[in-house]
Amino acid sequence: MRESPVWAVVALPFALALLVYAAAALDAVLAGGGFRDPLYEGVRLLVQQRRRTLAPDRLLTRIGVVALPLAAVLGAVVVPLGGRAVADLTVGVVWFNAMEVVVWGAVWLAGWGANSAYGLVGGYRFVAQGLAYELPHMFALITAALGAGSLRVDEIAHAQGGLWFAVWMPVAFAVYLLSAVAMAFWGPLGHPAGNDLAGGAAVELTGPDRLVFLAGRYLLLVVAAAMAVPLFLGGDGGPLLPGWLWTLLKTGAVLAVLVWSRQWLPALRMDRFMTAAWTVLIPATLLQMLVVGIVVLD
């Protein structure tokens, strides 16, 4: 681990908060509202009284709700948002993967803990969806690491001086974007918290709990978008502008695509996604890895 400047630690929460609000505002605008809507909604949730269900497991629900943003922030410490990562671990990619898997536990606990049938179904849906997206996602991450010959996020970003990984690993990049949407149960893969379940895993969450949970979901989306930049889009590389601005611009662009996918794509049932993931995405990512492996060995 290399030492990081103090400003990286101070800047991270501000950058994350800014991007989270930008994502929520963009989603509100795309849905026909105003960019101040997330602010009003946040204040409303903050002062809303909690609704209670019969015989819930309050401790585990709270752990699930808090674990969602916590996992996203812990994953963000290896992402060089604005030039330098807070902790540039030698196994940054594996760390990021481990933190985002914590989301499985968070969503399941939040859905299960309320003792509500819809919440329970939503929680189970997310675990099923996780089993579908996780393997292709891991292969996509490993392909980028293989291309750079390193698990360190910084080295992966700087191995793309000539050509972005997104260009010569298009399958891995596409799978990464798809699994980013899936892990944040967003848009086309938002069935775990879908309208057909009256809100799914989040159905019984009210007041501050709901605020933390939904903000955690936006955080996940932001962190997944930010990680795409060093992995596939050349990190902070770019002409004229300073590096940190390039990182922010690229992150914003990926984030906008992810947010937009909610209006743009129909919801995908996770059992069909499961079939597609195991019969199409896993072989495709393995072939992509083979191609990259052969190129690297040459």
Added chain:
Amino acid sequence: MQTFAFWALAAAAVGTGVAVFAVDSMARATFSLLASFLCVAGLLLLAGLQYLGALVVLMMVMEMLVMAVFMIMYMMNPAGLMPMTMVHNRRGALLVSGGLFAVMAAGILLVRWPERRGRPPADPTADLGMALMGPKMLVMMVIGIAILATMIASVVLAVRGGRYGRAEGDGAGGDGANGGGAG
């Protein structure tokens, strides 16, 4: 600082391990076991084994979630929110686990531990990779393919297919448990 973190993590690992048997809910037992494993992952990170530590977090979260799904699926009380005891056959279990603990503790005390030779490598991850994939490449590849084949085969066997397509078919299935299909 490191010593303090070590003892705190070790105590938390044992404590949450004990909690697995003391709590009265399947989900709490599962997640305290997960917490115990996460403390062990913290110990690995503390020892400088970053790759193994992150891997333990990754594998254990996925494993425990899959386990929670199955445990609650097979349980009698719906969704596992009713209180229930986590132990049965108390006397036998206590005898077996007590005996096992005594044997292992005696082993720790009686075995002559080897002296430390050499120094820790600069990058344990790379050394681990070489140890696994260098001379043992053939074994690892065979095991990897065998595990993948087993997974796919068991999924194929578990999915009930019929004359009218797959069980939870894409519009073409005629499965009664699904509330009637296209027929």
